[in-house]
Amino acid sequence: PKDAELVLNVILPLEITNGNDDMQRGMWFRSQQRKRYAKKMPIRTPFEFPVAIRVTRILGPRQRLWDSDSTTRGSVKELIDSMVECGWFVDDGPRHISECLGVQDSSRREKGPAVQIKIWKAGSHNPKS
Secondary structure (H helix, E strand, O other), X not given: OOOOOEEXXXXXXXXXXXXXXXXXXXXXXXXXXXXXXXXXXXXXXXOOOOEEEEEEEXXXXXXXXXXXXXXXXXXXXXXXHHHHHOOOOOOOOOOOEXXXXXXXXXXXXXXXXXXXXXXXXXXXXXXXX
16 A cells, blocks of 8 residues: 555565475474575664564465465464574564565466565555555
8 A cells, every 4th residue: 555664575586385394394494494594585684663574475387376374384484583583673573573474476486486575664554465
């Protein structure tokens, strides 16, 4: 919407997973995944206000859409943890991130697999747009 204050819109060459296999691999695997994400993520200073995040999974060739309830589980947690590690947020608690929505996009397969991160100043947005 016009009145929403979008403060960041970035596409990163990262592939997120839905967690169907990841959770059985244990903490070491998830820690390594977080470190891989952090290596490809820009360093920045933390936002000075609460934010809302929309994580869009951009599908690559031959990838299939997940069930809608899988869009914020799996490696999205590691993605947000790596954002904290790279200075985007002080931490991932509700004082800093008020909400997180996950969606999928199969219309830009030539750009995928990738992830688009849109961040709004909390209270000034509609993360579904």
